[in-house]
């Protein structure tokens with residue numbers, strides 16, 4: 001489709017790029033998404049092996065019930081009349097360093113009761129923490145980008161947000177471990193479960209509190225079918241609106257004339273002219289490679305130099321030829337002294353049992369997915385035979401871990417698939433395997449990066465790198481915002497539903 005409104009080129013067909021594409025096409029622009037991989041979705045993906053589906057992303061989607069993110073999911077057809085939302089009762093079952101069990105419930109009342117049963121003498125900190133979580137659920141994201149908000153938009157949400165300001169003020173600069181230390185639980189079981197959960201790392205207490213607040217509201221469910229169909233529904237929506245998506249097209253440079261983006265050049269030398277460029281690709285590659293670091297602000301330099309990145313993941317997916325009953329969608333195992341391949345499991349491993357979603361395995365069979373963090377430094381230089389051998393060791397060690405949880409399971413394993421941080425980098429170009437961008441820490445939790453770069457016209461950034469913590473909602477929302485800003489620049493009404 002060509003349009004007299006001009007052409008928008010979008011770099012990257014992840015959820016941010018697909019969202020930008022949908023809104024651009026909806027608003028009448030000639031829109032092309034350039035995706036370097038052979039499928040869309042980016043991090044929001046899954047792959048099939050011998051009838052089993054191994055999901056890489058989705059376990060919770062903020063906005064499954066209400067709010068501005070919900071509107072986006074409806075507008076982009078991520079959610080429709082046929083999609084089924086599953087709200088788990090249990091968030092996770094934790095096995096702490098000593099092997100004790102501990103449950104995190106998604107319903108705060110229920111969790112409070114459970115915690116009080118474990119430790120009646122901790123009534124004060126338990127009630128305090130649970131109340132803070134209830135307040136955290138009041139967080140209402142803005143629906144407009146900062147540049148388009150009026151004072152009225154701020155006034156409108158003010159009454160709802162007042163109780164939340166105090167939470168942000170009190171805990172905004174605390175890490176999880178500092179927060180739990182302040183609560184000063186007497187129960188060693190509660191202390192050791194919380195120590196295990198986010199350990200001694202710079203992970204924002206607010207991120208933890210908001211997460212449980214959203215679960216409690218039943219506004220962060222799992223969408224049956226998982227990541228791959230979710231992304232495919234967006235592709236379908238985009239194409240139906242007349243958008244063009246081209247696969248196997250890697251952008252090498254963003255072309256700029258007179259400080260105005262004029263198109264892109266692909267790695268094969270093809271030039272694609274455009275009136276606007278939206279980059280929904282990896283943030284670092286966009287700014288420092290595609291634009292050669294020519295459009296930097298102090299904030300950007302500070303963020304990319306100082307903010308911690310998510311530690312990349314190794315995912316070991318198992319196809320099991322029998323049903324494996326599941327008491328919790330996720331088991332988090334933090335037993336001391338564990339190692340898989342070359343990686344000491346400083347932050348344990350998670351084991352997901354997808355038995356709640358019958359699209360993930362053939363009937364009578366089960367898909368289990370194990371994940372653990374493995375620093376990029378271990379993988380960066382690993383190539384060829386050494387890389388292959390490491391994957392083999394991981395396969396063996398991970399199977400041994402599984403065997404400890406489910407004795408005898410080894411003989412039922414039909415498929416083992418190992419995806420490393422290098423796999424993620426190869427398919428999506430994400431910096432150092434940081435699958436959700438910047439870690440939400442005490443320094444950056446309430447901060448974000450701008451969608452424009454200083455002095456550069458007709459160019460917008462979208463995607464997870466703008467908001468520490470990343471995730472599908474900010475990815476999709478910034479895609480929408482980029483098109484809202486272009487419409488504003490063109491003095492054109494923005495349409496969000498067609």
Ligand SMILES: Cc1cc2nc3c(=O)[nH]c(=O)nc-3n(C[C@H](O)[C@H](O)[C@H](O)COP(=O)(O)OP(=O)(O)OC[C@H]3O[C@@H](n4cnc5c(N)ncnc54)[C@H](O)[C@@H]3O)c2cc1C
Nearest residue numbers: 012014015016036042043059060251281435463464471472
């Ligand atoms: C294991 C895991 C679990 C997760 N769980 C959840 C969850 O439960 N809920 C949630 O909300 N979020 C979750 N996330 C995070 C979520 O998947 C991401 O934050 C989100 O998908 C990021 O979307 P994006 O479009 O910003 O970036 P990406 O998905 O990284 O997309 C970028 C796209 O750009 C393409 N690209 C890169 N460079 C180029 C180039 N030069 N030329 C052309 N194309 C290029 C890539 O191939 C990719 O398709 C999870 C992620 C992982 C990995």
